[in-house]
Amino acid sequence: MRKLTVICFLTVLAAASLAAPPDGYQNPASDKIVDNDTYINPGNILMFVTNHGNFGRDLSDVFGNDYGTYYPFETVADIENGTLTSSVLYAAGLWIGGKVGGNVRVTTAEYDDEYVPGPMEGGSYQPDNPAFKVYKLYSDSLESNPNSDYLNWPVDQGAPIDELGKPAMLGNQMLWTVFNDADPNQHDNGAGETLPLGTEVQLTVWAFQSGGTREDVIYLKYKIYNRGQNSIQDCYFSLWTDPDLGGSNDDFVGCDTLNNLFFCYNATNNDPQYLSTPPAVGFKIICGPLVLATGQQAYFDGNIIPGFRNLGMTACAKYINGTDPDNFVESYNYMRGLNRDGTPYTYNGQELTYWHSGNPVTGTGDLDIDPSDRRVMGSMGPLNMAPGDSQYVFILMGVGQGSDRLSSVAELKYLLNIYGQIVTEPLAVMEMDTMFAYMANGVNPLMTSVFMGDFWGEYQITDVNLASLTLNGAIPLSDVSIVPSPIPEIAGDALVGEFEARLFVQGYVPLWDIEDHEFSVEGMFYDATPFTINSTVPMVGHISGDANGDKAVDILDAVYLVGFKFRGGPPPAVLGTGDPNADGEVNVLDIIYLVDFLYRGGPAPLHP
Numbered sequence: 001m002r003k004l005t006v007i008c009f010l011t012v013l014a015a016a017s018l019a020a021p022p023d024g025y026q027n028p029a030s031d032k033i034v035d036n037d038t039y040i041n042p043g044n045i046l047m048f049v050t051n052h053g054n055f056g057r058d059l060s061d062v063f064g065n066d067y068g069t070y071y072p073f074e075t076v077a078d079i080e081n082g083t084l085t086s087s088v089l090y091a092a093g094l095w096i097g098g099k100v101g102g103n104v105r106v107t108t109a110e111y112d113d114e115y116v117p118g119p120m121e122g123g124s125y126q127p128d129n130p131a132f133k134v135y136k137l138y139s140d141s142l143e144s145n146p147n148s149d150y151l152n153w154p155v156d157q158g159a160p161i162d163e164l165g166k167p168a169m170l171g172n173q174m175l176w177t178v179f180n181d182a183d184p185n186q187h188d189n190g191a192g193e194t195l196p197l198g199t200e201v202q203l204t205v206w207a208f209q210s211g212g213t214r215e216d217v218i219y220l221k222y223k224i225y226n227r228g229q230n231s232i233q234d235c236y237f238s239l240w241t242d243p244d245l246g247g248s249n250d251d252f253v254g255c256d257t258l259n260n261l262f263f264c265y266n267a268t269n270n271d272p273q274y275l276s277t278p279p280a281v282g283f284k285i286i287c288g289p290l291v292l293a294t295g296q297q298a299y300f301d302g303n304i305i306p307g308f309r310n311l312g313m314t315a316c317a318k319y320i321n322g323t324d325p326d327n328f329v330e331s332y333n334y335m336r337g338l339n340r341d342g343t344p345y346t347y348n349g350q351e352l353t354y355w356h357s358g359n360p361v362t363g364t365g366d367l368d369i370d371p372s373d374r375r376v377m378g379s380m381g382p383l384n385m386a387p388g389d390s391q392y393v394f395i396l397m398g399v400g401q402g403s404d405r406l407s408s409v410a411e412l413k414y415l416l417n418i419y420g421q422i423v424t425e426p427l428a429v430m431e432m433d434t435m436f437a438y439m440a441n442g443v444n445p446l447m448t449s450v451f452m453g454d455f456w457g458e459y460q461i462t463d464v465n466l467a468s469l470t471l472n473g474a475i476p477l478s479d480v481s482i483v484p485s486p487i488p489e490i491a492g493d494a495l496v497g498e499f500e501a502r503l504f505v506q507g508y509v510p511l512w513d514i515e516d517h518e519f520s521v522e523g524m525f526y527d528a529t530p531f532t533i534n535s536t537v538p539m540v541g542h543i544s545g546d547a548n549g550d551k552a553v554d555i556l557d558a559v560y561l562v563g564f565k566f567r568g569g570p571p572p573a574v575l576g577t578g579d580p581n582a583d584g585e586v587n588v589l590d591i592i593y594l595v596d597f598l599y600r601g602g603p604a605p606l607h608p
Contacts, residue, residue: 033117033128033129033130033132033133034050034051034052034059035050035051035117035133035134035177036048036050036057036058036059036060036062037060037062038050038133038134038136038175039062039068040136040173040174040175040205040206040207040218041073041076041173041207042172042173042207042208042209042215043172043207043208043209043210043214043215043216043217043218044071044072044073044074044215044216044399045069045070045071045072045073045088045207045215045216045218045397045399046068046070046071046073046076047068047069047070047089047218047397048062048068048069049175049177049203049205050113050134050177051117051118051132051133051134051177051178051179052109052113052116052117052179053093053094053109053113053114053115053179053201054091054092054093054109054110054113055092055093055205055220056068056069056089056090056091056092056241057069057090057091063079063080065085065087066090067087067089067090067091068087069087069088069089069090070084070086070087071086071087071088071216071279071281071399071401072084072086072401085273086246086273086274087244087246087273088243088245088246088279088281088399089241089242089243089245089281090242090243090248091110091111091241091242092239092240092241092242093108093109093110093239094109094201094203094222094237094238094239094240094393095107095108095109095110095236095237095238095239095240095331095335095377096181096197096199096224096235096236096237096238097236097238097328097331097332097335098197098232098233098234098235098236098382098385099232099233099234099235100195100197100230100231100232100233101230102233104194104328104329104332105194105195105196105197105232105328106191106192106194106328106331106332106335107181107187107192107194107196107197107199108189108191108192108240108331109240110189110240110242111189112188112189112190113186113189114181114186114187114188114189114192115179115180115181115186115201116179116180116181116182116183116186117129117132117133117177117178118157118178118179118180119132119157119158119178119180119200119202119227120180120182120198120200120225120227123182123198123227123228123229124182124228125180125182125183131152131154132157132177132178133177134176134177135149135152135153135154135175135176135177136149136174136175137149137150137169137173137174137175137176139169139171139172139173142166142167142169150167153166153167154176154178157178158178158202158223159176159178159202160176170204170206170219171206171207171208171219172206172207172208172209172210173206173207173209174204174205174206175203175204175205175206176202176203176204177202177203178200178202178203179200179201179203180199180200180201180227181196181197181198181199181201182196182198182199182200182227182228183196184196190325190326190327191324191325191326191327191328191330191331192328192331193327193328194328196228197226197228197230197232198226198227198228198229198230198387199224199225199226199227199232199385200224200225200227201222201223201224201225202222202223202224202225203220203221203222204220204221204223205219205220205221206218206219207219213415213418214419216398216399216400216401216415217396217397217398217399217415217416218397219394219395219396219397220394220395220396221301221392221393221394221395222237222392222393222394222395223390223391223392224237224289224390224391224392225389225390225391226385226386226387226388226389226390227387228387229387230387231384231385231386231387232384232385233382233384234381234382234384235381235382235383235384235385236314236315236332236335236336236379236380236381236382237289237380237381237391237393238315238334238335238377238378238379238380239283239285239377239378239379239395240375240377241264241283241375241376241377242373242374242375243264243281243374243376244373245264245265245266245271245274245279245280245281246266246271246272246273246274246278247271247272247273248321248373249371249372249373250266250267250268250270250271250272250371251264251265251266251267251371251372251373251374252264252265252266252267252356252360252368252369252371252374253318253355253356253368253374253376254356254358254360254367254368254409255316255354255355255356255357255376255378256357256359257313257316257354257357259284259416260284260285260286260288260312260378261283261284261285261313261378261413261416261417261420262282262283262313262316262376262377262378263280263281263282263283263409263412263413264280264281264282264374264376265278265280265360265405265406265408265409265412266278266280266405266408267371267405268371268405269404269405274401276404277401277402277403277404277408278401278404278405278408279399279400279401279408279412280399280400280401280405280408280409280411280412281397281399281412282398282400282412282413282416283378283395283396283397283398283416284396284398284416284417284420285312285313285378285380285393285394285395286394286395286396286420287299287310287392287394288310288311288312288313288314288380288393289310289311289380289381289383289391289393290305290308290310290311290383290391290392291308291311291383292307292308293307293308293309294307295307296308296309297309298310299392299394300392311380311381311383312380313354313378313379313380314337314353314379314381315335315336315337315353315354315378315379315381316337316353316354316355316356316357316376316377316378316379317336317337317338317353317355317376317377317379318355318356318368318374318375318376319334319340319374319375320373320374320375321372321373321374321375323340325340329342334377335377335379335381336353336379336381337352337353337354337355337379338353347366348366352366355376356368360406360409361406361407361409361410362604363604364604380393396416396419396420398412398415398416398419399415400412400414400415402551403550403551403552404552406552407551407552410551446500446501447478447498447499447500447501448498448499448500448501448504449496449497449498450471450477450496450497450498450521451485451486451494451495451496452464452469452494452495452496452497452521453485453494453495464495464523464524465523465524466480466497468522468523468524469495469497469521469522469523470521470522470523471499471504471519471520471521471522472504472507472519472520473520473522475499475500475504476499477497477498477499478497478498478499479497479498480495480496480497481495481496481497482494482495482496483496504519512542512543512544512607516536516537517536517537518534518535518536519534519535519536519537520532520534520535542574542577543577543605544576544577544579544580544582544605544606544607544608545557545577545580545594545597545605546577547560547561547564547572547577547578548560548572549572549573549574549577553594553597553598553605554598555598557578557594558591558594558595558598560572560578561578561586561590561591561594562591564578564586565587565588565591571586572586576607576608578590579608580593580594580605580606581593581605581606582606582607582608593605
């Protein structure tokens with residue numbers, strides 16, 4: 001049986017109040033030639049990226065604001081004329097911490113960055129050079145229409161190239177830069193102030209203009225090298241963030257340990273900037289650094305490495321404005337998921353390295369309380385880096401915006417899990433819109449698309465018998481053709497076919513909450529050799545208690561049930577959503593059950 005990769009996409013409808021940085025703030029890399037003017041903006045997010053470790057901030061006042069991550073972005077003119085002032089991220093950057101000779105060293109990138117622009121040479125940093133900047137490529141300005149950055153692509157600095165030696169483009173826009181922590185004079189942040197570790201970091205950032213939900217995500221790829229003479233033990237990599245989601249003082253944070261992601265969401269449906277529909281912002285660690293693992297394999301920048309595995313998120317810590325780390329020991333404690341003083345974080349008597357790993361959507365588990373200005377970081381470690389070692393960290397940033405703060409969290413997780421996948425084996429990835437689950441038995445005959453490619457072995461894309469392709473062994477594909485691949489996971493050309501969404505969704509009802517379901521794509525090559533790809537897809541289902549079908553459980557659902565039972569109002573579209581006590585009937589007991597849950601600390605709605 002032969003293998004191939006299948007990527008499925010269901011194409012369906014579908015001035016922030018910011019807290020000041022802590023006392024002691026200094027301009028990042030203030031004595032270096034810094035590039036603070038470059039941003040990425042092909043989709044619904046505009047975000048600044050610098051050449052000294054920081055991203056998310058407009059440090060050169062390009063648009064007149066200190067913050068620099070705008071959502072929902074449409075045009076630069078909207079920012080310039082003040083139409084768009086809302087931001088989902090104030091500052092972010094990569095922290096590296098470890099032990100050299102038994103002593104902790106930390107390099108931070110927050111308000112005062114301890115990196116300097118450029119690659120290392122001879123085990124140290126290099127003199128200032130205007131070429132140590134952020135390079136920007138566009139998918140429509142490559143070899144046939146090159147811009148200056150394409151023509152001056154810094155291969156000598158380590159910039160990625162393809163097999164022909166040309167800039168290796170990803171997405172519709174791509175940024176690339178390199179920085180290092182080797183200058184001891186730059187280590188003056190109160191959260192660090194140690195000797196350098198001797199690390200060089202190459203950062204690639206890319207995003208898409210696809211017309212769909214992929215426009216709400218940005219990819220960040222870090223390649224980290226130990227260019228110095230130090231053996232770094234118990235090393236951790238942390239993505240530090242200060243979200244300031246709209247208004248800065250009404251934020252909650254959390255993490256999803258099963259899916260390696262952490263996020264920030266609003267405490268109420270009344271944000272100073274986003275009003276009643278605040279989005280959620282978060283990051284998924286797609287691939288963490290490599291550690292030895294006999295009999296396993298890891299992913300490293302497009303290559304499969306046997307005998308290793310990728311670490312996921314091993315810790316997630318938060319702190320509030322005013323409890324920022326005052327020294328490198330406190331920073332290293334946060335990176336390991338500890339309290340600032342090194343004591344363990346506890347929940348229900350358990351010592352954990354993950355803060356607030358509950359589910360805000362269902363209201364269960366360890367949830368954040370007492371909203372304020374938050375910082376949150378996701379960490380990976382420990383590992384060891386000998387001189388000359390390299391590591392790889394692949395992260396996806398996303399913004400989800402639903403009808404309220406909790407549906408925004410659900411949308412964010414959905415986006416990060418859909419787009420945060422690596423093709424290391426034959427794979428099928430399907431994008432499901434929440435409307436499908438809510439209308440599971442009544443979806444209109446909507447046609448959707450499936451992309452196929454990346455054939456392994458001796459077979460080529462032209463060897464596929466197009467008439468043989470089916471989904472789940474029964475749903476036929478129509479209008480199959482070969483097109484230039486719009487999918488980053490598929491190189492070169494791809495097969496694209498259509499199928500009817502209703503036929504697919506109806507095979508999985510009833511659906512409740514978010515569930516992973518298996519599916520398959522089958523076909524044959526022209527020589528009659530069959531192939532099958534098995535995978536899973538997260539599907540969002542009905543929510544118990546959501547009687548009015550607005551994808552949230554609130555007092556409006558109790559009012560809806562009162563109208564249904566006593567005033568001749570319409571029934572719930574799916575009767576089970578109006579039966580939160582799961583006794584098989586929709587009656588006054590369900591109204592009482594909802595009120596108890598919403599206002600008296602009663603149990604959460606149950607599935608039928």
